[in-house]
Amino acid sequence: MSNIVKELKADLTLRSLQDILKPAEIASLRRGPAPSPAEQKARQKLEVVLKVSQMLSDPKAADSLPEQIVAILPQIVPVERTVLVLVDETGELSARKAWVAPGIDAEAGVFSRQIVRHAMDNGVAVLSMDAADDSRFDAAGSIQAQHIRASMCAPLRGRQGMLGALVADNVSRTEMFGEDDLRLLAGFANQAAIALENAALARSIAQQAKQREAELTRLVDERTASLRDEKERAEAARAEADNLRLVAEAATREAEEASRSKSRFLANMSHELRTPMNAIIGYTDLLLEEAADEGNDSQVRDLRKIGGAAKHLLALINDILDISKIEAGKMTLTVDDFDLAIQIGQIQDTLRPLVAQKDNRLEVSAPDSLPMRADETRVRQVLYNLLSNACKFTEKGLIRLAVRHEPEPGGAGTVVVDVADSGIGMTPEQLGRLFQAFVQADDSTSRRFGGTGLGLAISRHFCRMMGGDVTATSDPGRGSVFTVRLPAVVTLPASTT
Ligand SMILES: Nc1ncnc2c1ncn2[C@@H]1O[C@H](COP(=O)(O)OP(=O)(O)OP(=O)(O)O)[C@@H](O)[C@H]1O
Numbered sequence: 001m002s003n004i005v006k007e008l009k010a011d012l013t014l015r016s017l018q019d020i021l022k023p024a025e026i027a028s029l030r031r032g033p034a035p036s037p038a039e040q041k042a043r044q045k046l047e048v049v050l051k052v053s054q055m056l057s058d059p060k061a062a063d064s065l066p067e068q069i070v071a072i073l074p075q076i077v078p079v080e081r082t083v084l085v086l087v088d089e090t091g092e093l094s095a096r097k098a099w100v101a102p103g104i105d106a107e108a109g110v111f112s113r114q115i116v117r118h119a120m121d122n123g124v125a126v127l128s129m130d131a132a133d134d135s136r137f138d139a140a141g142s143i144q145a146q147h148i149r150a151s152m153c154a155p156l157r158g159r160q161g162m163l164g165a166l167v168a169d170n171v172s173r174t175e176m177f178g179e180d181d182l183r184l185l186a187g188f189a190n191q192a193a194i195a196l197e198n199a200a201l202a203r204s205i206a207q208q209a210k211q212r213e214a215e216l217t218r219l220v221d222e223r224t225a226s227l228r229d230e231k232e233r234a235e236a237a238r239a240e241a242d243n244l245r246l247v248a249e250a251a252t253r254e255a256e257e258a259s260r261s262k263s264r265f266l267a268n269m270s271h272e273l274r275t276p277m278n279a280i281i282g283y284t285d286l287l288l289e290e291a292a293d294e295g296n297d298s299q300v301r302d303l304r305k306i307g308g309a310a311k312h313l314l315a316l317i318n319d320i321l322d323i324s325k326i327e328a329g330k331m332t333l334t335v336d337d338f339d340l341a342i343q344i345g346q347i348q349d350t351l352r353p354l355v356a357q358k359d360n361r362l363e364v365s366a367p368d369s370l371p372m373r374a375d376e377t378r379v380r381q382v383l384y385n386l387l388s389n390a391c392k393f394t395e396k397g398l399i400r401l402a403v404r405h406e407p408e409p410g411g412a413g414t415v416v417v418d419v420a421d422s423g424i425g426m427t428p429e430q431l432g433r434l435f436q437a438f439v440q441a442d443d444s445t446s447r448r449f450g451g452t453g454l455g456l457a458i459s460r461h462f463c464r465m466m467g468g469d470v471t472a473t474s475d476p477g478r479g480s481v482f483t484v485r486l487p488a489v490v491t492l493p494a495s496t497t
């Protein structure tokens with residue numbers, strides 16, 4: 001240790017002038033205007049120290065701090081080489097930055113680990129006057145090669161431990177470092193350590209802030225994207241709903257227009273088709289009478305066929321007009337008082353030829369009088385449809401028409417009409433399709449028996465409009481029973497009258 005001239009406690013900081021200047025120097029500063037050489041030196045030193053302090057604490061200099069430290073040191077202490085040694089992540093010492101004075105032949109990053117360790121472990125600033133001879137310089141070979149004459153080393157003391165050390169060498173100069181220089185180096189090293197620690201702290205804060213900002217940006221982006229998706233979905237749903245509404249409105253308008261056209265068409269058809277049909281029927285009857293009077297039998301036969309076909313066609317037209325009106329909601333009923341028993345007598349007369357056509361018998365059981373309040377024409381139409389069906393689908397059989405009144409306490413009661421036949425009957429499957437417009441028991445029916453499949457559909461509509469119904473039971477091959485039930489006194493909702 002003989003070569004070590006001085007070891008200084010390195011807890012010196014640049015906090016006060018006493019740290020940097022000797023009492024005599026401070027006294028000379030206070031003394032007054034005429035500066036002595038000592039005063040001048042002290043002022044110069046003070047300026048340098050202030051400059052160093054400013055430079056190291058400037059946040060903008062944080063990134064280039066190692067360069068600044070090795071570059072500033074020669075301005076404070078007369079050195080030819082400085083090395084900033086830092087403890088790296090693995091705990092190893094490494095030369096972080098070095099500076100060599102111009103014209104000096106020395107390797108930049110060389111330092112003695114042992115000296116640095118000594119300074120760091122003991123917290124002392126070390127001054128070695130003849131480094132080449134100092135046994136603690138483990139890199140003695142290279143130091144000798146570089147003719148290092150004097151070397152100083154000050155530890156860099158951080159808040160949490162030693163950061164490294166600052167090494168200052170003189171290679172060619174013969175003049176030795178003094179205690180002043182060691183003091184300055186130690187003070188500067190303390191400042192540098194604080195600046196290095198602050199810079200590291202600032203870097204880590206900035207990095208954390210950057211990470212947090214990135215995380216926030218990611219979250220905001222995610223949320224924005226999901227909101228955008230939701231908005232797009234909502235907009236698409238709304239657009240679809242709007243579209244559907246427009247389509248529905250257009251469909252409703254179209255349907256209303258179609259319904260109006262249908263009603264107009266029906267009104268016209270009613271007139272255009274029925275008028276000529278009535279004329280044909282009327283003229284045929286006239287011609288028939290004439291031909292009969294003349295005894296022209298063949299003409300009578302032909303005219304009867306024409307008349308029959310015309311009446312059939314008129315009935316068909318009437319049915320089609322009825323069902324169309326019912327479906328368009330345009331069918332109206334007229335309610336009147338009448339005696340159903342009288343009606344039954346009239347229907348019986350009308351039906352006689354139809355009953356006889358297939359060698360059937362008609363049995364009627366009805367009270368002498370059965371007052372009703374309903375749409376007389378429609379009631380007759382319903383009964384005629386059922387009876388004509390019975391005649392159509394029965395051969396050499398019995399057709400029974402039974403009419404009765406079911407009283408009801410406090411009310412007018414119900415009129416019940418059964419139309420039973422011993423005809424072909426229907427399977428349950430055929431029964432299931434009954435009462436639908438244009439539906440016949442099977443496709444062969446229309447070929448065998450004629451008709452369009454409208455009679456029952458129209459009949460049920462009329463019964464239901466009057467507050468009643470028509471139902472059927474059947475036994476295939478044995479016959480069918482159709483039952484009409486109607487209120488004896490029909491009251492219609494205002495819109496259907
Ligand atoms: N009494 C019955 N016996 C057997 N089948 C019947 C009877 N009444 C109706 N049907 C069946 O029901 C079908 C529908 O009868 P509906 O009166 O509606 O039509 P249609 O008599 O065929 O033709 P339209 O009455 O329009 O002239 C008939 O085609 C027939 O197959």
Ligand SMILES: [Mg+2]
Nearest residue numbers: 389451455456
């Ligand atoms: Mg029929």
